[in-house]
Amino acid sequence: MDFKALFSLSPNPYVVLDTDLRIVWMNDAYLRVTMSSRDAIMGRKMFDAFPSEPGTESHDLLLDSLMHVIESGEADEIALIRYDIAAPDGTMTQRYWSATHSPICEDGKTRYILQHTVDVTELHGLRRMRDQMGLVKRAGAIQARNTDLEAQTERLRRLFEQAPGFIAVAEGPRHEFQMANIAYRRLVGRDDLIGKPVAEALPEVVDQGFVDLLDEVLASGTPYFGSGEEVFLGADDKREQLFLDFIFQPIFDEQGTASGVFIQGHDVTEGVRAQKRQELLIHELNHRVKNTLAVVQGLASQSFRKIDPDGEARRIFAQRLHALAAAHDLLTRENWQAAKLSETLETAISAATGGDAERFVMNGPLVTLTPQIGVALAMTVHELCTNAIKYGALANDEGRVLLDWTVQPQDDETQRLTISWRETGGPPVTSPERRGFGTRLIEQGFVTQHDGKAVLDYRPDGLVCDIDLAIPMAPTTTVFDKSPADAETLAKA
Structure with missing residues (x-):
């Protein structure tokens, strides 16, 4: 490429570098402005011909601009740069420059860099003009902002990519x-x-x-x-x-x-597939449990037929088995994860009392139960419902049952759940002369397996059962309030 024919007669300073930053051509205007000779700088690298200490702002700003052109194939500008050069007598003179670097491409690749250099030292030195126009200051500010924007853009690009x-x-x-x-x-x-x-x-x-x-x-x-x-x-x-x-x-x-x-x-492919595998296993477990309950019911029916002619024992056993199946169905709907206390109570009450479930009033915070505790509590509530139907609040048409529960922290991992079962409006209550099997199940069976207790109080105006047990710590901020009857009136009864 004949650079001399293109730019030798231009009054503006031009120099051409190859991608090794070696000077391959310059015009006379460039030699004049840099106070150098062609023989002194031709074939030398830019930073050898015009030395600058690596790590200084002058060296790094010029190097970054030249490397940007080589790597990107795009032109770059330096609005203002201080770059001192040697005078003919060897002394260093302070100079300020404005430079434009343009790529010269062959076969789509940057082969050379054309530098257009303007000496703005006099402009920079004229304090009055600088104060009036603010040219140098604005140029420096723009350069700083551009540098900062480029750095921010690069950071955002890396964040986006990563x-x-x-x-x-x-x-x-x-x-x-x-x-x-x-x-x-x-x-x-x-x-x-x-x-x-x-x-x-x-x-x-x-x-x-x-x-x-x-x-x-x-x-x-x-x-x-x-x-x-x-x-x-x-x-x-x-x-x-x-x-x-x-x-x-x-x-x-x-x-x-x-x-x-x-x-x-x-x-989320792995998570979804794991969930589907879990659901498949749960469905298989549910199927096997239902088959097992059906077998147990069949065996019980055959066994009770000979020892229980009137069928009362068989009926009680079937009801208990039904309560267990209802609790299992609730856990099935929750994929054998934590079930809500309110849903556990509703399911157990509906399974035991049918239409009389509307005679229950429940109040308490949102509480979740593990599958094991949920089954135990469902069986306990079933026995209380059976007792209420036979002797208590559900033995007539006026009785009601009030269920309240609260939770209190016990330690960092557990809390105490207290449930109050209170019957009112039923026949007068007297303490039984002997403890039946259902009563023993309530007081000594299901709940006590989970660090809990159930206390029965046979008050004349209605049975009261207080249940207390430990459950894992869980949020309880949402309040559950299902009240088909007037809870306030019932509470005063």
């Missing part, structure tokens, strides 16, 4: 990819996304309705939330089933119009 969740930005009605981080590219198995519409870059998602969702978000300006949604990604012969939690968030322009969609989410 984000653990997948992120992408699609712009325009065709949803063309503008950005996609590493996690997103890894998710879809493609790197060539930028500039392509979603339908072109990921054709497999079109028939799955995801492009329609993007259209709807862009048209309505309303975000779309997906939870555990199934999607198939990859080429036809390598298509993979995934489950994703994600959001399509509209991006609005200055006029408030949705112009793009921000895509962000997480791959």
Whole structure:
């Protein structure tokens, strides 16, 4: 390339460097402004011809600008830089410069750098002009702001790329990819996304309705939330089933119009598959337990037929088995995880009393029970309901049962649950002459297995049973209040 023919006659200083920062050409104006000769600097590296201490602002600012041009292929400017040079007598003179660095490309690659240098030392030295115009100060401030913005942009780019969740930005009605981080590219198995519409870059998602969702978000300006949604990604012969939690968030322009969609989410495939495996195992467990209860009921019916002619013992046993099955059904609905105390009580009461369940009033905070405690409490409530039907508040049409419960912290891991069963409006109550099997189950059976106790108080106006047991620590802020009858009136009864 004949640089001399292009720039030798220009009054503006120009110098050409190769990618090793070696001076390969300069015009006469450059030699004049730098007070050097062609023989002295031709073929030498820039920082050898014009030395500057590495680590100083002058050295690093110039080096960064030149390397940016080489690496990016884009022009770069230095609005103001102090760079001292040697005078012909060898003394260093203070100089201020403004420089523009432009790439000279061959075959699409940067081969040379054209530096246009302007000596602004006089401008910088004229305090009056600087004070009036603020040119140098503004130039320095702009340079500092540009440097800071570039650093912030680079930090944001790194954060975007390294984000653990997948992120992408699609712009325009065709949803063309503008950005996609590493996690997103890894998710879809493609790197060539930028500039392509979603339908072109990921054709497999079109028939799955995801492009329609993007259209709807862009048209309505309303975000779309997906939870555990199934999607198939990859080429036809390598298509993979995934489950994703994600959001399509509209991006609005200055006029408030949705112009793009921000895509962000997480791959929850392993969690969803684990949940499905757990549900399968629970369904299998439920099936086996129901079969076992059916076998037990059949064996009991055959056994009681010979020893219980009138069927009373068989009926009581069947009711208890039914209460156990009802508690099991509740746990089945909760996937054998923690069940609410209120639901456990409702299920046990409904199984034992049928339509008389409306005669119960329940008040207390939200409490969750482990499966074991839930079954034990359900069996205890069943026995109390049976006693109320035979002798207590449910033995007539006017009686009611009030159920209240509270919780108090015991230590960092457990709390004490206190349940008060109070009957009112039933026949007069007297203490029984002997303790039946059901009473022993209430006082000594189910609840005592869980560091608890149940105390029966046979008051004349109605039976009172106080149950106290330890349960794991859990939130109890939400109040449950189901009161088909007037709870306040009942409490005064």
